[in-house]
Amino acid sequence: MKVQKVKYAIWAQDMERAIKFYQELFDGEPTLRTEVWSEVVVCGATIGIHADGEGKRTWTGLSFQLDDLREGIVRLQECGGALTREPVDTEEDPLHLAMCVDPEGNEFMMTQKRQR
DSSP states (O other), X not given: OOOOOOEEEEEOSSHHHHXXXXXXXXXXXXXXXXXXXXXXXXXXXXXXXXXXXOOOOEEEEEEEEESOHHHHXXXXXXXXXXXXXXXXXXXXXXXXXXEEEOTTSEEEEEEEOOOO
16 A cells, blocks of 8 residues: 555635635645535645535644745735734744634644744
């Protein structure tokens, strides 16, 4: 047996809105589109999007490490997402983690490697 692909599944009420969000925010590449299941590849990882989501807030466990978290936060909001917790930037603990939610209610993290 050989594993061919690892996918992480999330839910969406509006499939096209979900695809567009991950495509625009993370330069994702849609590789499959159906009414029930679609896939977007982000940095080599496949996000499977299942229809019939209820739009409720759901923690996904997804984390996207960025080279510029501040830019990512701006793009998040431009693409229709939101922060669920403002990141903290102090001398002792530089900005490195933002808690986010996509337009479908899927919660995820955006991170930046600490510069210590």
